[in-house]
């Protein structure tokens with residue numbers, strides 16, 4: 001019996017650590033990831049302003065795995081019907097059960113010139129590129145496309161970096177929808193907007209990007225915006241290993257036979273039929289359900305008595321709240337309450353630290369709290 005976990009982000013690392021505890025000792029368990037570390041992606045924007053934070057938000061996988069075998073490789077494709085993952089090493093990894101947790105990639109929607117000219121923000125190398133571009137330009141205009149959770153926080157970091165470096169930079173945040181943080185509660189949107197405005201960020205909602213070249217962003221209105229740096233946070237698509245798709249997945253996270261799809265890699269529909277927002281908090285909670293379901297199926301298979309499969313757990317999306325940072329400011333929505341200022345920053349730091357502790361990275365957790373507060 002062999003179980004594979006593909007990807008070591010929020011979903012993958014949570015799933016593999018839970019499976020280490022729940023699978024029988026003689027079941028093989030393999031984790032595949034294209035980097036030797038887990039990245040706390042919801043803090044990635046911080047690395048634009050504070051490159052040293054990389055050591056805090058990067059957790060070496062060897063330090064937090066117990067018995068799972070770690071393979072550093074890129075998954076090229078997943079054959080869900082056959083139960084096989086093809087790796088860039090040429091190896092074919094056969095599995096009885098797999099949690100596919102490969103996350104999402106940046107979607108450029110075929111907008112002419114955007115992929116070629118904009119910098120996305122998914123990896124530490126992206127944050128380094130944004131920082132270098134900013135420091136090399138020494139001022140000018142930085143355009144951020146997309147005012148979802150990542151775009152808001154990138155714009156905030158760029159504005160704060162300009163202040164810290166004492167350079168004259170204009171940060172423009174473009175959003176196609178009528179408000180920032182589309183899809184979130186109106187009181188959260190208003191507080192985020194106020195925080196962005198307070199930091200002098202030029203927020204333009206109802207403004208769609210139509211294309212770009214090496215120095216200009218073209219808007220759907222026909223207006224052209226010259227830029228010195230262009231960061232694209234306009235949306236996500238599925239991983240290349242899944243053909244760029246985010247397959248719709250039911251609340252038990254099982255996609256086909258032994259393959260489970262978890263986190264941003266899937267469009268999960270929860271137990272109440274609601275689409276689950278792509279987010280770190282959903283990925284973490286889905287992973288627990290998927291790991292428990294895989295463990296239950298492995299136990300059933302080992303009994304070898306045939307009969308009906310066990311009833312699988314189902315995921316229901318239920319959020320304790322949302323927090324974003326905007327430079328040194330922050331906005332938190334906890335239940336009906338919206339907080340700004342130090343309380344919101346503390347909430348953000350606590351969430352990051354709680355996550356790091358939950359994956360066994362205690363030192364990183366305490367470092368994060370020190371750095372954030």
Ligand SMILES: Cc1cc2nc3c(=O)[nH]c(=O)nc-3n(C[C@H](O)[C@H](O)[C@H](O)COP(=O)(O)OP(=O)(O)OC[C@H]3O[C@@H](n4cnc5c(N)ncnc54)[C@H](O)[C@@H]3O)c2cc1C
Pocket residue numbers: 006007008009010011012032033034035037038039041042043044045073074075076101102103104121122149150151153239241262263264265278279280281282283323324
């Ligand atoms: C700047 C920024 C800020 C954000 N802020 C927030 C926030 O405040 N709150 C929130 O809830 N969410 C936030 N998000 C979104 C959140 O980070 C994602 O929803 C979350 O990372 C999804 O978790 P995941 O485990 O599905 O995927 P990921 O965390 O992306 O993990 C995927 C893993 O798979 C690996 N991988 C990818 N492709 C391959 C491959 N082909 N082969 C092998 N390994 C591969 C990656 O290296 C990674 O380890 C933010 C995202 C960004 C970029």
